Amino acid sequence: AQSVTQLGSHVSVSEGALVLLRCNYSSSVPPYLFWYVQYPNQGLQLLLKYTTGATLVKGINGFEAEFKKSETSFHLTKPSAHMSDAAEYFCAVRANTNAGKSTFGDGTTLTVKP
Amino acid sequence: NAGVTQTPKFRVLKTGQSMTLLCAQDMNHEYMYWYRQDPGMGLRLIHYSVGEGTTAKGEVPDGYNVSRLKKQNFLLGLESAAPSQTSVYFCASSDNTGGQGPQYFGPGTRLTVL
Numbered sequence: 001a002q003s004v005t006q007l008g009s010h011v012s013v014s015e016g017a018l019v020l021l022r023c024n025y026s027s028s029v030p031p032y033l034f035w036y037v038q039y040p041n042q043g044l045q046l047l048l049k050y051t052t053g054a055t056l057v058k059g060i061n062g063f064e065a066e067f068k069k070s071e072t073s074f075h076l077t078k079p080s081a082h083m084s085d086a087a088e089y090f091c092a093v094r095a096n097t098n099a100g101k102s103t104f105g106d107g108t109t110l111t112v113k114p
Numbered sequence: 115n116a117g118v119t120q121t122p123k124f125r126v127l128k129t130g131q132s133m134t135l136l137c138a139q140d141m142n143h144e145y146m147y148w149y150r151q152d153p154g155m156g157l158r159l160i161h162y163s164v165g166e167g168t169t170a171k172g173e174v175p176d177g178y179n180v181s182r183l184k185k186q187n188f189l190l191g192l193e194s195a196a197p198s199q200t201s202v203y204f205c206a207s208s209d210n211t212g213g214q215g216p217q218y219f220g221p222g223t224r225l226t227v228l
Contacts, residue, residue: 009154032214043118043204043219044157051214090156092217101147101172102217106156 002027002093006105014113019063019078021108023091026072033074034092034102035065044090050074061085086112116140120205120220127195127227135190135223137205144210146188147172147217148180150201157204163188164210195227 007022025031032051036044048059055067061084065076074091091105118139127133137146144165149157159172163182177199179191188207192199202224206217 034216036216036219041222043221044206044217045219046216049214049216101159101162104156106154 002031002095002103004091004093004103004105006089006091006108008108009106010109010111012111012113013081015083016080019076019081019085019110021076021089021091021110023065023074023076023105024072025074025091025093027093027095029095032094033065033067034094035059035063035074035076036090036092036104037061038088038090038107040087047076047089081110081112083112083114086110118205118207118218118220120203120223122223123221124224125226127192127225129196129227131195132191132193133195133225134192135203135205135225137188137190137207137220138186139188139205139207139218140186141207141209141218142185143207143218144185145208146182147206147208148178148188148190149204149206150174150199151204151222152201160190160203195225197227199225200227201225 003026005024034049035047038044050067058064063078088107092102094102121136147162148160161180166185181189205220208217209215
């Protein structure tokens, strides 16, 4: 069984401030972890993923995330927010024994204030 | 390379009417999925397919049927629409690399059932 919890359904930051979106997961087998971004009226797009190897992964648009097994976390960060980062962000977990099915968190809406 | 496409983009149905949503992918992916997205509930898996001619139930399959007669197409049917099926529907596809590959999403179909 697998599950994802995203802490905070809404996060607001000022332009230029640090972005931190939290994701905790549970999985009975080693997980594959993903962050997706959804802009208004669009589908989800992959930001970054962790499968194996280096626990700090870098994605598009300056985002990165760190896999911490001991904390079962995969938080998403960006050093300096840009207005164009305003969107909804989804964390997802996928197990390699689960026919490729993903479990998504409920999403976090990021607002960037000028 | 169009990726994942969905038709139609919008649809309004009356209770009891039927309809079929079409998803097509041109990436030769084995896995395909149908999700629904409702406010504050993330994405919930309706049905999925691990290959041509196969389908399986996801988290919320009731009221929906699917077919995968061709590898590139995945159809979602509503036999008798209900207001509770008002939602945004997303199709996704992925390769079968044991879950490591990301899912690629279509732009969505916004369905309203009156």
